[in-house]
Amino acid sequence: MAASPIPGGGGAGAVHSSNASGFAFDSGLEIRTRSVEQTLLPLVSQAETRTGTCYHRPIQTMLEIPDLLQDKKKQKITTLINHKDNTKKSDKTLQAIQRVGQAVNLAVGRFVKVGEAIANENWDLKEEINVACFEAKQAGETIASLTDVTKWSHLESDGQVTVLTDKTGVVQAARLLLSSVTKVLLLADRVVIKQIVTSRNKVLATMDGLEKVNSFQEFVQIFSQFGNEMVEFAHLTGDRQNDLKDEKKKARMAVARAVLEKGTMMLLTASKTCLRHPSCESAHKNKEGVFDRMRAALEKVIEIVTDCRLSGEADGSSVSIYTGIKELKLNIEALRENVYFESKENLSATLEVVLERVEDFTDSAYTSHEHRERILELSTQARTELQQFVSVWMQAQSRKTESTAEELELAVLKFSHSLDELRKELHCTAMQLAGDLLKFHADHVVLKALKVTGVEGNLEALAEYACKLSEQKEQLVETCRLLRHVSGTEPLEITCIHAEETFQVTGQQIISAAETLTLHPSSKIAKENLDVFCEAWESQISDMATLLREISDVFEGRRGEKYDHLSLPKPMKNNANLKSLKPDKPDSEEQAKIAKLGLKLGLLSSDADCEIEKWEDEENEIVQHGRSMSRMAYSLYLFTRGEGPLKTSQDLIHFLEVFAAEGLKLTSSVQSFSKQLKDDDKLMLLLEINKLIPLCHQLQTITKTSLQSKVFLKVDKCITKIRSMMTLVVQLLSLCYKLLKKMENNRWGSATNKDTMDGQS
Numbered sequence: 001m002a003a004s005p006i007p008g009g010g011g012a013g014a015v016h017s018s019n020a021s022g023f024a025f026d027s028g029l030e031i032r033t034r035s036v037e038q039t040l041l042p043l044v045s046q047a048e049t050r051t052g053t054c055y056h057r058p059i060q061t062m063l064e065i066p067d068l069l070q071d072k073k074k075q076k077i078t079t080l081i082n083h084k085d086n087t088k089k090s091d092k093t094l095q096a097i098q099r100v101g102q103a104v105n106l107a108v109g110r111f112v113k114v115g116e117a118i119a120n121e122n123w124d125l126k127e128e129i130n131v132a133c134f135e136a137k138q139a140g141e142t143i144a145s146l147t148d149v150t151k152w153s154h155l156e157s158d159g160q161v162t163v164l165t166d167k168t169g170v171v172q173a174a175r176l177l178l179s180s181v182t183k184v185l186l187l188a189d190r191v192v193i194k195q196i197v198t199s200r201n202k203v204l205a206t207m208d209g210l211e212k213v214n215s216f217q218e219f220v221q222i223f224s225q226f227g228n229e230m231v232e233f234a235h236l237t238g239d240r241q242n243d244l245k246d247e248k249k250k251a252r253m254a255v256a257r258a259v260l261e262k263g264t265m266m267l268l269t270a271s272k273t274c275l276r277h278p279s280c281e282s283a284h285k286n287k288e289g290v291f292d293r294m295r296a297a298l299e300k301v302i303e304i305v306t307d308c309r310l311s312g313e314a315d316g317s318s319v320s321i322y323t324g325i326k327e328l329k330l331n332i333e334a335l336r337e338n339v340y341f342e343s344k345e346n347l348s349a350t351l352e353v354v355l356e357r358v359e360d361f362t363d364s365a366y367t368s369h370e371h372r373e374r375i376l377e378l379s380t381q382a383r384t385e386l387q388q389f390v391s392v393w394m395q396a397q398s399r400k401t402e403s404t405a406e407e408l409e410l411a412v413l414k415f416s417h418s419l420d421e422l423r424k425e426l427h428c429t430a431m432q433l434a435g436d437l438l439k440f441h442a443d444h445v446v447l448k449a450l451k452v453t454g455v456e457g458n459l460e461a462l463a464e465y466a467c468k469l470s471e472q473k474e475q476l477v478e479t480c481r482l483l484r485h486v487s488g489t490e491p492l493e494i495t496c497i498h499a500e501e502t503f504q505v506t507g508q509q510i511i512s513a514a515e516t517l518t519l520h521p522s523s524k525i526a527k528e529n530l531d532v533f534c535e536a537w538e539s540q541i542s543d544m545a546t547l548l549r550e551i552s553d554v555f556e557g558r559r560g561e562k563y564d565h566l567s568l569p570k571p572m573k574n575n576a577n578l579k580s581l582k583p584d585k586p587d588s589e590e591q592a593k594i595a596k597l598g599l600k601l602g603l604l605s606s607d608a609d610c611e612i613e614k615w616e617d618e619e620n621e622i623v624q625h626g627r628s629m630s631r632m633a634y635s636l637y638l639f640t641r642g643e644g645p646l647k648t649s650q651d652l653i654h655f656l657e658v659f660a661a662e663g664l665k666l667t668s669s670v671q672s673f674s675k676q677l678k679d680d681d682k683l684m685l686l687l688e689i690n691k692l693i694p695l696c697h698q699l700q701t702i703t704k705t706s707l708q709s710k711v712f713l714k715v716d717k718c719i720t721k722i723r724s725m726m727t728l729v730v731q732l733l734s735l736c737y738k739l740l741k742k743m744e745n746n747r748w749g750s751a752t753n754k755d756t757m758d759g760q761s
Contacts, residue, residue: 032307033189033243101147108140108177110610115184122191129187135180142173193305196240199233200298210267211291216275223268230264237301242643249304251491255498256304259297262536266290266509269529273516276525282515286529289509320493321426321485324354325419332412335393344390351386355379357485358422361429364478371429378422385415423486427555430482434548437479438541441472447534450510454517454530462518466511473507476544483547488554495547502540509533598640601719604726605633611733622673625666626733632659633726636719656703656718663696663725670732673740681739688735692728695721 112133119129146169206226213219234257241253270287277283302308328350358379362372389411396408446469453461477500484496510533517526608630615623632655638644639652646652667689674685699721 032245033240034245098147101144104177105140105144108136111181111184112137115188118188118191122194125187125190129184132180132183132187135176136184139173139177139180143170143177146170146173192236192240196233196236196305197302199229199236200302202229203233204295204298207267207291207294210271211287213271213275214278216272219271219275223271227264230260234261237305240305242641244304248490248494251494253301253304255494256297256300258498259502260294260301262539263290263294263297265532266536267294269525269532270513272525273513273523273529276523277516277520280516280519282512282519283526286509286512286516286533289505289512293505319353319357320487321354321357321423322488322493323490324350324357325423328354329416329419332389332415335408335412344393347386347390351382355382358426360485361426361482364482366433366475366478367429371425371432374425375422375429378418378425382415382418382422385411385418389415426482427486427551430479430486431548431552434479434483434544437475438545438548441541444534444538444541446472447510447537450514451517451527451530451534454514455521455527457518457521459518462514466514469507469511473503476503480544483551486555487551492547492551492554495550499540499544499547503537506533506537506540510537598637598719601633601640601723601726602637604723604730605630605637607730608633608726608733611730611737614737621669622666622733622736625662625669626729629659629662629666629726629729632662633722636722640719652715652718653703656699656722659722659725660696660699660703663692663699663729666729666732667693667696670736673736676743677739681742685732685735685739688728688732692725692732695725695728699725 115129115133115136119126119133122129203226206222206229209222210219210226213222237253237257241250241257244250244253267287267290270283270290273283274280274287328347331347331350358375361367361375367375392404392407392411396404446465449465450462450469453465480496480500480503484493484500487493487496510530513526513530513533517523517530520526608626612623612627612630617623635644635646636655639646646655670685670689674682674689677685699718702718702721
């Protein structure tokens with residue numbers, strides 16, 4: 001059964017699936033996040049069965065670790081649908097089919113518990129979630145009933161309906177299951193969105209209070225609350241950003257969150273300056289700029305998570321040269337297959353739109369004479385090649401001969417080449433201009449001069465250096481605009497727009513902050529405020545240098561348009577002490593392998609939590625060590641998704657050491673427990689312990705012998721080993737719990753018998 005979830009977050013998408021048996025599904029529901037898509041993908045494609053989620057986990061866990069994923073024997077729901085029609089089945093086959101049905105029903109039951117728990121906490125969605133949960137439960141029970149082997153012995157005598165006689169029933173149940181699970185997941189996703197909106201509303205309300213305060217004491221009190229609310233909002237939006245499928249939305253979310261992160265410190269110092277100098281107009285102007293930009297960023301986040309139309313998104317004038325050339329080349333390529341695909345008017349109009357954008361380069365005062373002449377020459381050449389192409393194309397429409405086809409192919413190649421040359425020249429122009437500008441302003445002479453001018457209270461010098469900063473700002477803004485045209489990917493285009501806006505706004509804020517300091521040269525708060533805005537400017541210059549490298553990588557083919565969310569984490573920025581995890585990027589096959597191993601590890605972590613949930617004594621050492629190992633296994637699962645606390649090779653090595661040590665502590669606790677058991681039970685438990693101890697020692701050996709540069713080569717082996725360890729941990733937790741209950745029952749039984757005998761005597 002092949003699956004093809006419709007990607008993106010723009011139009012109406014759906015999950016589609018079909019196979020030879022006629023199993024097809026179209027939910028009509030759009031999947032916008034990776035977590036929901038990855039939950040459904042195995043269900044649609046193979047519907048492997050095994051449960052893993054406990055309802056005490058957060059909503060995100062429900063989405064990340066689905067119930068309906070995998071059975072340890074790789075049995076599929078499709079086994080039930082695609083089985084051969086003959087009814088002569090071996091006992092082994094019949095038992096296997098029954099195990100699949102039971103596993104599906106059990107998985108659905110646990111999944112429904114999660115959904116019902118969410119419903120109880122969200123009254124506005126309770127009815128919808130409960131209806132979807134009820135449907136899922138019905139589907140699971142139907143599958144279990146149809147695969148119940150106990151009915152099959154009477155199959156011929158009483159005409160019982162089973163999977164062997166009612167394949168259509170299984171198909172319908174599977175379709176209902178997929179539909180209802182999709183609904184539950186998307187409703188749970190609406191809960192996450194509601195949490196983000198609620199968090200935003202709290203932040204906005206507190207910001208309103210901060211803007212109106214008149215005393216330092218009141219400000220400190222409210223700002224403390226604001227800080228806590230911003231931390232909560234950052235966590236929620238960070239998780240959402242990582243989960244988004246649409247790379248453009250993910251990039252927009254990243255820049256909005258960057259504004260909020262940097263703006264928090266600016267808001268602090270700008271507000272303090274206003275409180276210290278309440279009659280200073282420039283201080284108020286500075287503060288208003290911060291509040292306005294942060295409010296705009298908060299609204300942008302809500303636009304993204306609620307999928308509202310984003311401002312400027314549908315504006316044709318915002319199309320970059322890169323996007324225009326890409327569209328033009330795609331249309332030209334399509335004509336090779338069908339000469340009637342496009343009209344010549346549309347092609348000419350698309351080229352003119354591109355060349356109109358090229359005027360941003362030729363009209364710029366910062367473009368050199370040589371580059372301008374070359375760009376104009378290549379623009380003329382592109383027009384000429386298009387005219388030649390249209391001429392050949394019109395002939396190809398009227399007479400289809402081999403020679404005409406060859407002429408058309410040559411015309412396509414020439415026109416595409418002219419577009420490539422134009423793009424190359426524009427790229428060279430923008431990159432050279434940006435590189436020269438960054439070198440020229442690397443020492444931040446103007447910022448330093450403004451700080452000195454402010455402390456000296458020199459209003460005349462302030463006007464001079466403010467003018468120089470404004471000129472520098474205009475250069476950077478225009479350069480970002482040109483870079484956007486040649487960025488090569490839509491996420492990088494968004495980053496260029498953000499850089500342009502940041503230079504525009506921060507430049508003005510620095511000038512107003514410098515003016516406040518110049519008017520109050522002895523004010524420590526005003527000096528601190530200017531320092532904060534200057535640091536924001538310097539930080540954006542540094543980010544622009546990184547942006548140039550990324551654009552260059554894309555242009556030279558070192559980085560593709562799509563960023564695989566399953567790739568391993570990148571090293572943390574601005575930390576020279578941490579080495580990167582790997583010297584070279586894993587290929588897609590390695591990524592898929594590691595992601596699959598990680599998903600299995602996540603499921604085992606959830607299984608361990610389910611076993612721990614049974615224990616009444618949370619202080620029990622076995623429970624504590626088991627819970628610790630489960631949490632660590634979950635962190636490693638997040639690592640395989642490029643998320644979570646593990647970022648570098650050093651993090652991974654430390655993790656492996658601690659995990660191995662925790663495993664040995666667990667075995668020690670289990671050994672202590674085994675001393676209370678009878679010989680047979682004790683022996684059974686020690687056999688399991690003896691399987692875990694060697695694995696712990698092997699993991700310790702890996703961390704001591706492997707070099708950091710080779711860690712990635714061993715990541716899959718480490719995950720496989722930890723997965724084996726977690727399998728044993730789940731078994732140990734289950735066995736210990738059963739033996740504990742058995743021991744308690746024996747004690748209770750003995751005590752009861754003793755009381756009875758005492759009473760009789």
